[in-house]
Amino acid sequence: MRGFYSRKIHSLLGVIPLGAFFLEHMLTNFAAVEGGASGFTDSVLWLNSLPLVFFLELFGIWLPLLYHGVYGLYIAYQSKPNLNRYNLERNWRYTLQRITGVVTFIFIVWHLWDTRVQVALGKVEHDQLGGVMHNIVTQPLLMTLYIVGIVAACFHFSNGLWSFLISWGITVGPRSQRVSSVLCLGIFVIVTFMFVLSLVTFRNDEFQTAAVAMQSLRSFI
Amino acid sequence: MAETAAAPKNVKFIITRQDEPETSPYTEEFELAYRPGMNVISALMEIQRNPVNAKGDNTVPVCWESNCLEEVCGACSMVINGKPRQACAALIDNLEQPVRIEPMKTFPVVRDLVIDRSRMFNALKRVKAWIPIDGTYDLGPGPRMPEKKRQWAYELSKCMTCGVCLEACPNVNEKTDFIGPAAISQVRLFNAHPTGEMNAEERLDALMEDGGIDGCGNSQNCVRACPKGIPLTTSIAEINKQTTKHMFKRWLGV
Numbered sequence: 001m002r003g004f005y006s007r008k009i010h011s012l013l014g015v016i017p018l019g020a021f022f023l024e025h026m027l028t029n030f031a032a033v034e035g036g037a038s039g040f041t042d043s044v045l046w047l048n049s050l051p052l053v054f055f056l057e058l059f060g061i062w063l064p065l066l067y068h069g070v071y072g073l074y075i076a077y078q079s080k081p082n083l084n085r086y087n088l089e090r091n092w093r094y095t096l097q098r099i100t101g102v103v104t105f106i107f108i109v110w111h112l113w114d115t116r117v118q119v120a121l122g123k124v125e126h127d128q129l130g131g132v133m134h135n136i137v138t139q140p141l142l143m144t145l146y147i148v149g150i151v152a153a154c155f156h157f158s159n160g161l162w163s164f165l166i167s168w169g170i171t172v173g174p175r176s177q178r179v180s181s182v183l184c185l186g187i188f189v190i191v192t193f194m195f196v197l198s199l200v201t202f203r204n205d206e207f208q209t210a211a212v213a214m215q216s217l218r219s220f221i
Numbered sequence: 222m223a224e225t226a227a228a229p230k231n232v233k234f235i236i237t238r239q240d241e242p243e244t245s246p247y248t249e250e251f252e253l254a255y256r257p258g259m260n261v262i263s264a265l266m267e268i269q270r271n272p273v274n275a276k277g278d279n280t281v282p283v284c285w286e287s288n289c290l291e292e293v294c295g296a297c298s299m300v301i302n303g304k305p306r307q308a309c310a311a312l313i314d315n316l317e318q319p320v321r322i323e324p325m326k327t328f329p330v331v332r333d334l335v336i337d338r339s340r341m342f343n344a345l346k347r348v349k350a351w352i353p354i355d356g357t358y359d360l361g362p363g364p365r366m367p368e369k370k371r372q373w374a375y376e377l378s379k380c381m382t383c384g385v386c387l388e389a390c391p392n393v394n395e396k397t398d399f400i401g402p403a404a405i406s407q408v409r410l411f412n413a414h415p416t417g418e419m420n421a422e423e424r425l426d427a428l429m430e431d432g433g434i435d436g437c438g439n440s441q442n443c444v445r446a447c448p449k450g451i452p453l454t455t456s457i458a459e460i461n462k463q464t465t466k467h468m469f470k471r472w473l474g475v
Contacts, residue, residue, distance in 0.1 A: 007435035008468070072362020079438060080394040085303050094391065094440035162441040166454075171457055200315045 010071045011167050013064040014160050021061055022157050026191060029198035030063065037206045041127045048126050069105045076102055097159050100152040107149030134207035137199055150195045159190035230255035233275070233319035234264060236283055238333045246330070248274035249283075251321070261286055261301060261308035261322065265334075284333040287433075290450060295383025300325055303386035307448055311457055325388040341382045344404035348373045348427045363369040364415035377410040377456065379449040386453055389446035392438045399436025400428070402443040406456035412463065425467045426459075 024047075031043035050056055076098040083095055115132060118124040124132055136141045162184040165171040172181045231252045239246040252275045253259075253267050267286050272282040287297035290309045300323040311456055328336040351361040354360065366374070380403055383466045387401040407426045411417035421472065428434045434457065443453040
């Protein structure tokens, strides 16, 4: 009984609110592609101007993330992958779902440390986040790690949607599961494209001015 | 082809053996003369008649279980060349050599290839995979089943509780208590039956207990491994739907 509900909550939280926030994050980042540094800053500031933003973050992101992540690690631990016996597409996705889950969890902790935690510590202001990202993605190693983390997160999200539809009994027959596979693959491609494009945009020099301003501010303090 | 068939040919077997449930497994090789149409069971029978291993030493015959020899009882399920399947339906002509034979280690090994599949039958008891019709008086005929439904339900009734789907499932292992695909599919079968439907919620309750349907991780190996071609993943998704509905109904008190 307890297992049934905890697994159902895990599955639900992955889509609402975490999946929803994931897409929101993608749109915020994409503002950098469309509107440049100022567009991105406006987008970040708008998000942080939402009413009760602290509680939105607490109940919409941090607590669901903690539950989904920790319980997810337990699910990953419980699995015994057998790709050597069943080298099949669905079995690959099952295994990758667990691997990307762990990778994404580690990546998110790191990314949160770089951004939200620094804001909380008062070292960075919201309008300087573009500069923070510029400093990260202009270093080839960190850029590579960010791309790995982002692709893992995009896969975990898209394939998670596919299995969510099964776990809640929405796609039942083989045909609907095949169709949802194609749709989720499409979502994976679009989401990955948008995130990576934003990441590449953060390399532009216009974000550097923000970074320089921040550094001078830091040395000033 | 005629020349190769005429030439004397040997078939090599590498069998994983285990003397006692608690002792560690080891492998033993056997080499048998090829015979047309031979399968893994007939090879094991040959070893039983003449228990000599590939080195020429006398050995204890290999133990295995089998009954029907036509892939309907499930007793001779074992891992052949890495895939769990019925030994009676494993023709040597279709197998890569040497033929590697192991017990299905998801289950407790009793001896050699003999395993204890009790958990399969306990699972059927847990989910009440039957239709209660006994009473103190004649209850009369039950409701009729639509022919269309009978046709797909018949496919589910082909399950022989062989355990291949559990062996193929990455979520059935010593770290979980997942009941496995077979019993979930049987719940779908009995919940589809017009009389069995009357006790549908009891079966769903059983699958919402620990080790129930939440253990499925959608690797979908089961449906590919099932020797009877049972649509196990459709059954699991359908029972996901039924348990989800049941969950909301219970909450709302409907």
